[in-house]
Amino acid sequence: MKIKDLPENTLHRLVIYLNVLDALEKKKVDSVSSEELAKRCGVNPAQLRKDLSFVGNLGTKGVGYSVKSLKFSLKKFLGRTEEWNLVVGGLTPLAEYLINNRDLQKEGFYIMSAFDTRPEKIGLIINGVSVYNLDQLSYVTKAIKVHIGIITSEDKPEEYFQAFLRENIRAILNLSSTPLYSENPEVKIENFSFPMALTKLSFFLKNSS
Amino acid sequence: MKIKDLPENTLHRLVIYLNVLDALEKKKVDSVSSEELAKRCGVNPAQLRKDLSFVGNLGTKGVGYSVKSLKFSLKKFLGRTEEWNLVVGGLTPLAEYLINNRDLQKEGFYIMSAFDTRPEKIGLIINGVSVYNLDQLSYVTKAIKVHIGIITSEDKPEEYFQAFLRENIRAILNLSSTPLYSENPEVKIENFSFPMALTKLSFFLKNSS
DNA sequence: AAGTGTGAACTTTTTCACAGCT
DNA sequence: AGCTGTGAAAAAGTTCACACTT
Numbered sequence: 001m002k003i004k005d006l007p008e009n010t011l012h013r014l015v016i017y018l019n020v021l022d023a024l025e026k027k028k029v030d031s032v033s034s035e036e037l038a039k040r041c042g043v044n045p046a047q048l049r050k051d052l053s054f055v056g057n058l059g060t061k062g063v064g065y066s067v068k069s070l071k072f073s074l075k076k077f078l079g080r081t082e083e084w085n086l087v088v089g090g091l092t093p094l095a096e097y098l099i100n101n102r103d104l105q106k107e108g109f110y111i112m113s114a115f116d117t118r119p120e121k122i123g124l125i126i127n128g129v130s131v132y133n134l135d136q137l138s139y140v141t142k143a144i145k146v147h148i149g150i151i152t153s154e155d156k157p158e159e160y161f162q163a164f165l166r167e168n169i170r171a172i173l174n175l176s177s178t179p180l181y182s183e184n185p186e187v188k189i190e191n192f193s194f195p196m197a198l199t200k201l202s203f204f205l206k207n208s209s
Numbered sequence: 210m211k212i213k214d215l216p217e218n219t220l221h222r223l224v225i226y227l228n229v230l231d232a233l234e235k236k237k238v239d240s241v242s243s244e245e246l247a248k249r250c251g252v253n254p255a256q257l258r259k260d261l262s263f264v265g266n267l268g269t270k271g272v273g274y275s276v277k278s279l280k281f282s283l284k285k286f287l288g289r290t291e292e293w294n295l296v297v298g299g300l301t302p303l304a305e306y307l308i309n310n311r312d313l314q315k316e317g318f319y320i321m322s323a324f325d326t327r328p329e330k331i332g333l334i335i336n337g338v339s340v341y342n343l344d345q346l347s348y349v350t351k352a353i354k355v356h357i358g359i360i361t362s363e364d365k366p367e368e369y370f371q372a373f374l375r376e377n378i379r380a381i382l383n384l385s386s387t388p389l390y391s392e393n394p395e396v397k398i399e400n401f402s403f404p405m406a407l408t409k410l411s412f413f414l415k416n417s418s
Numbered sequence: 419a420a421g422t423g424t425g426a427a428c429t430t431t432t433t434c435a436c437a438g439c440t
Numbered sequence: 441a442g443c444t445g446t447g448a449a450a451a452a453g454t455t456c457a458c459a460c461t462t
Contacts, residue, residue: 216430216431218431219431253432253433253434255432255433255434255435256431256432256433259431259432259433269439269440270438270439270440271439271440272440
């Protein structure tokens with residue numbers, strides 16, 4: 001099974017399983033069946049087992065799954081036993097929130113520096129993270145390996161996007177409300193914005209009861 | 210075509226189309242073909258046309274789509290011509306970011322109040338939004354119609370979730386890192402967390418080049 | 419006895435290809 | 441002539457059901 005064959009929805013569910021397992025572990029649950037875990041995740045048990053089969057033979061027939069070891073296998077599979085270096089494009093309030101958020105570090109995501117194009121933002125240091133002019137990005141990528149770029153700028157998301165691509169940052173979390181897309185399969189973009197998430201809810205509300 | 214038949218992925222893409230159209234409108238683009246719009250959204254043109262056919266007959270054969278009127282049709286279809294009242298569960302830094310964020314209001318999403326269970330948070334007023342004890346939620350839902358609940362609490366997401374359900378808040382944006390799920394089809398939950406989004410990227414990085 | 423892992427059946431979604439309108 | 445809207449075909453994803461292991 002080649003990795004590129006992992007369906008996007010399966011990846012999405014694997015991430016859910018990991019997080020639900022984490023919650024179970026905190027509740028001191030040792031063992032779980034596909035039926036029970038699937039129920040907590042809102043999926044069909046057969047689907048959960050098929051999803052997990054992409055990762056490996058992780059359960060014990062007749063018994064179920066060990067919460068701890070399944071969680072570890074998923075973490076490993078998803079690249080979450082490694083540490084990742086991030087940069088942020090646009091020193092917006094959302095960027096400041098992310099920079100001040102200790103949880104990301106705890107999960108292995110390290111924000112190394114931030115970039116902006118507005119003179120009044122350049123030179124600031126927030127929670128130990130320096131803000132540089134965007135045109136200095138290449139100096140940073142020469143000094144350290146940058147794995148992920150986060151775009152928070154609302155007015156020029158494209159500008160940060162292009163700068164990230166130029167510096168060969170191929171994994172991008174775009175938090176601006178303008179979805180970004182690249183046809184280059186070497187580039188992976190996650191688009192998320194609060195208005196977009198809320199819009200799915202407004203559609204639901206408009207069409208219910 | 211019943212609304213419940215709208216596939217989740219189609220809804221997701223309609224939201225993308227709306228946002229890309231918004232960007233096009235700002236660039237003063239008047240008209241667009243399915244091929245061009247699809248390219249910008251990273252989808253197949255036939256898929257875009259089929260997705261739009263859930264909304265109505267929106268284009269002109271031989272010509273294409275008017276950016277302005279297609280955007281309006283989508284906004285209407287997605288419930289974004291209406292205004293929605295929101296409450297926030299958990300006065301975390303993320304909650305404060307959302308409360309201070311003017312863009313949500315501009316898009317028709319109004320945060321009416323915030324709730325917490327920690328005594329030191331109760332009574333605060335942030336950007337005009339009052340913070341109440343969670344057990345006061347029912348007074349607020351009696352006074353105003355609350356459409357959407359946003360969960361930002363990391364330690365007790367379930368507690369806010371249950372409180373929202375008790376008050377018949379049926380559209381929930383869960384920003385905690387514990388995914389939530391309900392089997393009640395009257396309840397719609399959007400789960401998002403930064404670590405979950407970044408995990409999809411770490412998986413991509415782990416398996417590329 | 420219980421519950422996983424998985425081929426096979428089924429369902430849904432995507433893409434093709436073209437009729438039909440402007 | 442050009443591009444939409446949509447049945448039909450193809451592809452993908454989900455669920456079933458059971459052989460198999462502990």
